[in-house]
Amino acid sequence: MQFISSVKNEQIKQLKKLHTKKGRRQHQRYLLEGEHLVQEALAAKVELSQLYVTQDFINHDVHHLIKQYHDQTTLITPEVAQSLAETITPQGIFAVTNLVKPALPTSWSGQWLLLDQVQDPGNVGTMVRTADAAGLKGVVLSSDSVDVYQSKVQRAMQGSQFHLPVFTADLLPVVTQMQQQKIPVWGTLVDRQAISYQQIAPQANWALIMGNEAHGLNSTLTAMTDQNIYIPLSGQAESLNVAVAAGVLMFSLR
Amino acid sequence: MQFISSVKNEQIKQLKKLHTKKGRRQHQRYLLEGEHLVQEALAAKVELSQLYVTQDFINHDVHHLIKQYHDQTTLITPEVAQSLAETITPQGIFAVTNLVKPALPTSWSGQWLLLDQVQDPGNVGTMVRTADAAGLKGVVLSSDSVDVYQSKVQRAMQGSQFHLPVFTADLLPVVTQMQQQKIPVWGTLVDRQAISYQQIAPQANWALIMGNEAHGLNSTLTAMTDQNIYIPLSGQAESLNVAVAAGVLMFSLR
Numbered sequence: 001m002q003f004i005s006s007v008k009n010e011q012i013k014q015l016k017k018l019h020t021k022k023g024r025r026q027h028q029r030y031l032l033e034g035e036h037l038v039q040e041a042l043a044a045k046v047e048l049s050q051l052y053v054t055q056d057f058i059n060h061d062v063h064h065l066i067k068q069y070h071d072q073t074t075l076i077t078p079e080v081a082q083s084l085a086e087t088i089t090p091q092g093i094f095a096v097t098n099l100v101k102p103a104l105p106t107s108w109s110g111q112w113l114l115l116d117q118v119q120d121p122g123n124v125g126t127m128v129r130t131a132d133a134a135g136l137k138g139v140v141l142s143s144d145s146v147d148v149y150q151s152k153v154q155r156a157m158q159g160s161q162f163h164l165p166v167f168t169a170d171l172l173p174v175v176t177q178m179q180q181q182k183i184p185v186w187g188t189l190v191d192r193q194a195i196s197y198q199q200i201a202p203q204a205n206w207a208l209i210m211g212n213e214a215h216g217l218n219s220t221l222t223a224m225t226d227q228n229i230y231i232p233l234s235g236q237a238e239s240l241n242v243a244v245a246a247g248v249l250m251f252s253l254r
Numbered sequence: 255m256q257f258i259s260s261v262k263n264e265q266i267k268q269l270k271k272l273h274t275k276k277g278r279r280q281h282q283r284y285l286l287e288g289e290h291l292v293q294e295a296l297a298a299k300v301e302l303s304q305l306y307v308t309q310d311f312i313n314h315d316v317h318h319l320i321k322q323y324h325d326q327t328t329l330i331t332p333e334v335a336q337s338l339a340e341t342i343t344p345q346g347i348f349a350v351t352n353l354v355k356p357a358l359p360t361s362w363s364g365q366w367l368l369l370d371q372v373q374d375p376g377n378v379g380t381m382v383r384t385a386d387a388a389g390l391k392g393v394v395l396s397s398d399s400v401d402v403y404q405s406k407v408q409r410a411m412q413g414s415q416f417h418l419p420v421f422t423a424d425l426l427p428v429v430t431q432m433q434q435q436k437i438p439v440w441g442t443l444v445d446r447q448a449i450s451y452q453q454i455a456p457q458a459n460w461a462l463i464m465g466n467e468a469h470g471l472n473s474t475l476t477a478m479t480d481q482n483i484y485i486p487l488s489g490q491a492e493s494l495n496v497a498v499a500a501g502v503l504m505f506s507l508r
Contacts, residue, residue: 131489133493240384243495
C-alpha cells in the first residue's frame with residue numbers, strides 16, 4: 001500500500017484538479033468523497049481506479065470497502081485527507097472513477113425529468129435523487145446547468161448517478177424528439193393556459209421540465225411544451241423551492 | 255443619515271453579535287439581510303429598528319424601501335456591508351428587527367408541521383417556506399432543532415416567518431395536547447404498522463412530524479403518533495431529502 005503524507009505530493013495536486021470542471025474534463029475522471037458514495041459506486045459495480053484512505057478509516061472499515069481494492073489503495077494522513085476534502089469533516093475515504101457520458105437515447109419511453117439552467121448544486125442533486133426515488137427513467141440537464149460531477153451536486157445526489165442515467169444535452173432537440181415520439185412534455189409555468197398538476201392523470205410516459213430558480217423556464221421551451229402546469233399555492237409564499245416543487249410533481253404524476 | 259465607514263465601528267461589532275444564537279437571545283433581535291427579506295418584513299408591517307444600506311443600494315432602491323425608515327437608516331461602505339454579510343455577494347441592505355417568540359396556542363386546529371431535531375438550516379427553512387405555500391396554520395420546531403433566526407434558515411424561508419407562526423417548543427406536550435383535542439398526529443416512519451401517505455384522506459385538521467435527517471423521528475414520538483406514514487419509493491434511492499418528503503406529504507394531505 002502506497003503512503004502519502006504531504007499535501008504537496010504531486011499525485012495529490014493532480015487529484016485536486018478533479019475539483020474543477022476543467023480538470024474533470026481533461027482527465028475524464030472525478031472524485032467520490034465519503035463512505036456512502038464509494039459504497040454506492042461499488043454496489044453499482046462501477047470501476048474505481050484509485051482509493052485514498054486514512055488509517056482511521058481503515059480501522060473502522062466495517063463494510064470492508066478497501067479489501068476489494070487493496071492494490072489500488074493509498075494510505076493518506078488526516079492532513080492530506082483534509083486538503084483533498086470538500087467537506088468540513090471528511091470521513092477519510094476518497095475514490096477516483098471515470099466520468100460517464102452515456103449516449104443520449106434516440107428512442108424515448110418512460111418518465112423523464114428535464115432540468116433547464118438549474119444553477120444551485122444542492123437543488124440539482126436533490127432533484128436527481130428524487131427522480132431516482134420516484135422511479136423515473138432518467139434525467140436530462142441542459143448544457144448550461146451546473147456540472148453534475150461537482151462535489152455539492154454529488155453530496156445531494158447521494159449516489160443516484162449510479163442508479164439512473166443523468167445526461168447533459170441541449171434540451172430543444174431532446175424535447176422535439178420526445179414529442180415526435182408522442183411523449184407529452186410538461187413545462188412548469190404559471191400562465192393563462194397552464195393547468196393545475198392535479199388535473200393531469202398519471203400516465204406511463206412523460207417528460208417534466210423544471211426551470212431556473214430565479215427566472216423559470218426559458219420562453220422557447222415553454223412555447224414548445226404540450227402543456228404547462230403549476231402547483232396551486234394556498235399561503236402567502238410566492239413560490240416553492242424548485243426541488244420541493246419537482247418532488248411534489250414527480251410523486252403526483254408518476 | 256448616520257454614516258459608518260469602519261468595519262471596527264462599535265455599532266457594527268454589536269450587530270455582528272446577532273450572527274450567533276447567543277447574541278440574538280441577549281439582544282432579543284435579529285438581522286435581516288437582503289432586499290427580499292426586508293420587503294417581506296415591511297409588507298407584514300413588522301417594525302424595523304434600524305436599516306443599514308450602501309450608497310449603491312440607495313441609488314437602485316426601486317421599491318423605496320428606505321424612504322419609510324429614513325431617520326433610522328445608516329449609510330455603510332461596501333466594506334462594512336461585506337463584513338456584516340453572511341452571503342458572498344451582499345445586496346447592501348440589512349435591517350434589525352425584534353425576535354418574535356409567539357406564545358404557543360392552547361387550543362389547536364388546522365394543519366401543522368412539527369419538526370423534530372432537524373439540523374440542516376436549508377432543510378428547516380425550506381420546510382417552513384413549503385408549509386407557508388401549502389397553507390398550513392403554523393410550524394413547531396423542537397427545542398433541539400436548528401435556530402430559526404440563523405441566516406441560512408432565513409434565506410431558505412424567504413420571509414415565510416412573516417406569514418405563519420414558527421414556534422420553538424418541546425414536541426411531547428404539544429403532541430399530547432393536540433391528541434387530547436382530537437387532532438390526528440402523523441409521524442413519518444417505515445415500520446410494520448406504517449401505511450402509505452396515499453391511504454390518508456385529506457382532512458381539515460392534522461399534524462405531521464418530520465424527523466432528523468440521519469436518525470429519523472425519535473422513538474418516544476413515533477410511539478405516540480396516531481398513525482405513522484411513509485412515501486413508497488420506486489427506484490433505488492434509499493430515501494428522499496427531508497424537505498422534499500415534507501413537500502410531497504404536505505401537498506398531498508392538505
